[in-house]
Amino acid sequence: MFRYCIRRSIFALLVALTVSVATFFLLQVATDPAEAIAGPEADQAVVQQIREQYGFDRPIIVQYASWMAGILKGDFGQSFYWKMPVGKLIADHAPDTIELALSAVLVTIVIAVPLGIFAALRPNTIIDRLALSVAVSAQAIPNFWLGLMFIILFAVMIPLFPVSGDSTWRHFVMPAIVLGASSVPSVMRLTRAGLLDVMGSDYIRTARSKGFRGLNLLVRHALRNALLPVISVLAVQLGHKLNGSFIVESVFAINGLGRLAIDSIFGADIFTVQMLVFVFTLVFVVLTFLADVLNAWLDPRIRLG
Amino acid sequence: MTDATQNQALDAASEDIGEPSPAAALRRRILGHKGLLTGGIIIAVLILLAIFAPLLAPHSPYAQSLPNRLLPPVWVDGGRWTYLLGTDHLGRDYLSRLLYGTRVSLIIGLGAASISCVIGVSMGICAGYFGGRVDQIISYLLTCQLAMPGLLIVTALVFLIGPSLLVVTLVIGATHWTLYLVVSRSAAMQIRQLDYIAAALSIGSNRRQVLFYEVLPNLLNQVIVIFTLEIGVAILAEAALSFLGVGLQPPTPAWGLMIAEGKTAMFFQPWLVILPGAMLFILVIAINLVGDGIRDVTAPEHRN
């Protein structure tokens, strides 16, 4: 088990590094960062000055190495756009995003998992068809549009929630629902398919022949096997929520990392964007790593080999 | 073999078990699948609207008419028949813009889905069939791609390179290949174990022949399902980019962009936001119905 954890964490680190390298190169290649910073009207002298000031004239590999070295020392760079250390920027904006992401995953679990379980227990009935229709519809709704619809309906027409902002928990209800709704279809289908599979398996038939039935059968024999893969998926979903929240944050004017990312992109603030990508990736691989380890520990076939 | 035993053998072997051919069975299942038919009809209508937009649209989607700005749809007070679905903040006819928007969505959807299909399926088959080192490398690339904050990078790239139809299509296509890879890899791995692959190798087929003649036809169904569903994903991704302002730029009639432009006026003229969103919803839901329908009719054992 210990060796497994070591191997997986090395792997995770490698992935995070690869992604950071790829992004670094991609962003530098996509455009000339000095020109992007200077703006379209600046003349060449200003562009050249910026290039030297931020070290864009060095070879890319050197730039990457010094950036990475900085991170290891704890220096996350300075944002020229926001005129603040990048580290502080991220720390300031993170709490809102974390709160939003966790609530969204909660919404997903509360809606998708029970729906998936009910649909699997009564395949081809009304409940099943309803669940599948919900899945198909939810997959087709653009989440930014859903957000705007929610605002029109529940903030303007029926004033239940505030329109935008992030001061109270109320401000997070609609954004959490909108953000969580986008992954309800896949989690629901996964739960449903997994449980259907398990219910049709031979060991469930054995359990029934021993006298198990109904809720007892479901809880003791079926759910544990069926929900194992769902855990991994939820970890991935949490990761996606964390780094995919910027549309929802835009619509609802929440000051999270997503807003920071968008504004940084528009401001051509390459440093902040690179750092954000790195942080997001790191968080994602840590989450999947934890999910893998949890999975391995819960499944005796992997734990005991 | 004597005649008697040959006849007995023929007798023994010639009974029919009465199963229909795969093509006939497929046809039967397609015609019986309501979701597939509904979605198919909707998509067909939308494709026709896109193709014949110039003929159907009452105005040019770019024609501004400031005296007629922010007119509501005809069924609301103040609406006019000349502008059936109202106008936007520059007085452009919404109906015409919506019709032309169909083209944008379909082109980007098909284009991006095709690019990611080629990338994902070829990598997936190689990983699944060859296994070993090749699989390890490709799986590693897959993990990296999954770990990347996709939409963020796409947004950044499009913004930096410069938004245009081509750039949007390419960037979305180059980042959405993961599902293709996962599905074709797992399918290739399963197929590799089957005896007809061993038989093909035993009769002297080389690797290329095995991949194209034996493996590919058995993957095609699943790939088509993913392709269909990914068209919807690409369309929504483009809409999100346009909404943020990094996708297609004004004055292009793109639904996501129309929602963004209508956002500021949405409390008093909600149709500016409702209508384009509804179009997106209808198109993507029809695509999803068709995709799910194809999955149901080509692999009924996977359903339910």
Next chain:
Amino acid sequence: MGGAFLEVENLSVDIALAHGDLHAVRDVSFSLDKGEALGIVGESGSGKSMTALALMGLLPQTARRTATTLRLGDLDLLHMSERTLSNQVRGERASMIFQEPMTSLNPVYTIGRQLTEAVLLHGKMGRAEATERALFLLEKVGIANAASRLNQYPHQMSGGQRQRVMIAMALMNEPELIIADEPTTALDVTIQAQILQQLAALQREFGMTMILITHDLGVVARTVDKIAVMYGGEIVETGTTSEVFGRPSHPYTRGLLRCIPEPGKGDGRTRLGSIRGVVPSLVGTLTGCTFANRCDVATDACRQAPPPVWPLGPGRMIRCVHADGGVSAAAPPSAADAVSSANPIVDAASPPLLAVEDVRCVFKIRRSVFAKTQFLNAVDGVDLALRHGEVLALVGESGCGKTTLAKILLGLQSVDAGRVMLDGQAITDVNSRERARRIQPIFQDPYSSLNPRRTIGETIGRPLAVHGIGSAPERQREVERVMALVGLPRRFLHRYPNQISGGQRQRVAIARAIIMKPDIVICDEPTSALDVSVQSQILNLLLDLRDELGLTYMIITHDLAVVEYMATRIAVMYLGQIVEEGTKAQIFRAPRHPYTRALLDSVLTIAPGAGVPDTRMGLSFPNPLSLPAGCRFHPRCPEAFGPCSVTAPALRKLQDGVVRCHLYAETPR
């Protein structure tokens, strides 16, 4: 019949399908006294498993069950609610054992927990007592070190051990009725004998009533008292085992018995019989006798009305239009039946067509990311020679390496040591196309050996297309010629595999193999996946083709009856090594190696009342990943002595074969 313990009358099961109702079980009636054992015999699709599931109320949701009577003792099973059924009957008064031990246990719970929950669920005893009972039963079913097993998980045990656990689990609450559905079909033959013996002994000891469901006539002849033969959802004949096997009445029973090769009885002269045709569809309305289309003595009356049931004595009945099953009307065996394929003249002095020299193949296995890497010696120093015209049978159970060896000969697997010579030339020097022209395979599973997206014609003609032989119309003619040779009608050319039966698919596989006119055909379990009545068709076809086309076969199988019918020479493999080799006559008359003897003893021939022989083998199971010191077979060997656990025996050449055993060592003990 009021006194019977288990009474079933007019049981029917219909399954709702998209295009009609499948009449899986039709009008089944039988009764059992307390302590009796009934065997329900039938091929796939006969409805035997559905009958058992119907009794226990475990049918799928789409199934509908109807019956006049379903009574177990004083319980009316027919009208019982699901709740009462689970609380009082299932697992308590009636238990069931299923076929697949590898998937029938929950992988995330320990063995101990799954055993004890059977009693704890029914509230029969406390936890401590339940554990005691679990230990007691584990030992009774033959699991060594029972105490340490309680905390193990299913994946840590072999298939045979898991099935023993299933039996113990079924017995936890002292049920009165036990139903075993193909309990040993998925297991090796030597393990099968041990488990059946144990099951029969337990049934007698605890006085349980047992229903044993199987397709294997030998198993049923030796383990039960009464037998019911099922075909197409109906019971067509019942009686005691000696009655049904000694004087079979129904044409299906008679046909079935003719299809089965009998080791020891065969003299190579009598051709196996077969039953022509396929089982008709049981969907929708059915008219007439279900067996009519395959029956030798069918008349018009048979096709028009459902056949009546004739009682022939106490507990004996037959369902047929003819009161005597048409025995008197049956034609005498024709001359064609009696002629066999002549034994080939094999020139023992000629150089071998295929020679395997000290071949080794090692796999690196890591069962999961936690486990250490282990080495599996799949093939460990094997020498074989195959001469023109021979039929060499490679016999062994799971894990012995025979499949790996087959893959090596077909070029699908590389060797780590040793070499394979094809006609004197190293096979690695022969290019794959040339090798394909000379060696062709026939695989076990007719369902996965044909590409489902290619027509029959395309599949059979593919070898010619790959090698670029002939033009398209010439290839077409070849395909048709070969199809006629294997007995496939021309109209199958444009059919797909899902439109033809299993036996027909196997013929397609054979046609594909012979179209290149190979010298050698390697058959990997060619008939194991087919029904008994179809197996004999394929075996006969293989023998005929050998005579006509001058083929040489290597047949890999675990089925000794097939070996006896087909083979000229036999090689026995165990855990990667050849332990004995010799001519058929020598192996069957005077087997040398204790494993060979155990194998032969494990074959359950149709000998009613003879009981399951005791092979006297030890209970440990062969684990290729942890080979014992010394002789690999010694932990299970009834004749193991001193040197067996210390030194591995070498292969010794005797005048009519080879053997690897200390009992035949050259130096005195």
